[in-house]
Amino acid sequence: MSVFQSMQISSSALQAQSTRLNTISSNLANINSTSTPEGGPYREKSVIFRTRNPQFDQQLQSSMKNPNQGVRVERIVESRDPPKEVYNPSHPQANEEGYVQKPDINMVEEMTDMQAAVRSYEANVNSIKSAQRMARQALQIGS
Amino acid sequence: MFGDTINVLHNALNLRVQRQQVISSNIANSDTPGYAPARLNFEEQLQNSISDSQVSLSSSDPEHFPIHDEAPGVQGSVSREPSLSRIGDKNNVSLDQEMQRLSENQIKYEAMTKMLRKKFSTLQSVLQK
Numbered sequence: 001m002s003v004f005q006s007m008q009i010s011s012s013a014l015q016a017q018s019t020r021l022n023t024i025s026s027n028l029a030n031i032n033s034t035s036t037p038e039g040g041p042y043r044e045k046s047v048i049f050r051t052r053n054p055q056f057d058q059q060l061q062s063s064m065k066n067p068n069q070g071v072r073v074e075r076i077v078e079s080r081d082p083p084k085e086v087y088n089p090s091h092p093q094a095n096e097e098g099y100v101q102k103p104d105i106n107m108v109e110e111m112t113d114m115q116a117a118v119r120s121y122e123a124n125v126n127s128i129k130s131a132q133r134m135a136r137q138a139l140q141i142g143s
Numbered sequence: 144m145f146g147d148t149i150n151v152l153h154n155a156l157n158l159r160v161q162r163q164q165v166i167s168s169n170i171a172n173s174d175t176p177g178y179a180p181a182r183l184n185f186e187e188q189l190q191n192s193i194s195d196s197q198v199s200l201s202s203s204d205p206e207h208f209p210i211h212d213e214a215p216g217v218q219g220s221v222s223r224e225p226s227l228s229r230i231g232d233k234n235n236v237s238l239d240q241e242m243q244r245l246s247e248n249q250i251k252y253e254a255m256t257k258m259l260r261k262k263f264s265t266l267q268s269v270l271q272k
Contacts, residue, residue, distance in 0.1 A: 002160050002161065002164060003160055003163065005164055006160075006163045006164040006166075006167040006168075007167075009164065009167045009168045009171050010167045010170065010171055012171060013170065013171030013172070016171075016174075017174075020174075048176075049172070049174050049175040049176065050175060051168075051172055051175055051178060067164070067165045067168060067181035067183065067221045067223075068164045068165065068168050069168045069171070069172060070168065070171055071171045071172050071174075071175055116174075119238070120170075120173055120174055120238070123170050123173065123238055123241075123242060124167075124170055124171060126242065126245070127166070127167045127170050127171075127245055128167075130163070130245055130246065130248075130249045131163055131167065133249060133253075134159075134160065134163060134249055134252050134253075137252065137253050137256040137257075138156070138256060140256065140260065141256050141259050141260055141263070142263065143260075
């Protein structure tokens, strides 16, 4: 039934938005992380969204023609901005000149991105609720 | 016996469900770069199909049943609204507009299911006489 397909589309968006929220939390948590397993300071991560068709047989159709597309996180990219340098000679990770490399994460940017992610999430929850209500109404037709 | 009402409502309900899908994918892709929101247009076609079906076959004998040829059903057409601005991520989804369309679609769907229920309950009360 196609009401369920619209729920699938919305739930793909819920997944994508929660991945986005996870990366934002990770950015905020690591706002002061000066070292990572990969070496160097933590780098800001962001998600790249991409449309997705919910079922494989629909992927064969031209994606421009098919209007029913979910969304998925295509990949998570790291910021290429250079880390900011803070003078702190007593820090164990300070270089010869006494500078420590810190991630260049803008707190305000992360918080606004977080709000936007939450709003999108809510919009999709409402869309699922609406589809649910339609399905329930359809079930009552005969009674 | 049932007339056109049930057929028309059936067709319209299907189209509303499809529109629901289109709107949910617009909402799902409200943050996807380059996404052009889709629109499912069917009102005009449905209107035309209803006025077309008024044309009935002539009957040469009063015993003839009127024939309601089952219309193939309106499919609706999908159009895209790409972003015309050259700035930003070329995503043209307006979340508030989509939410408005979503609730409008849902309310109209409910109205139609209600009409179908009334239709069936009328038939039921006739059958119980």
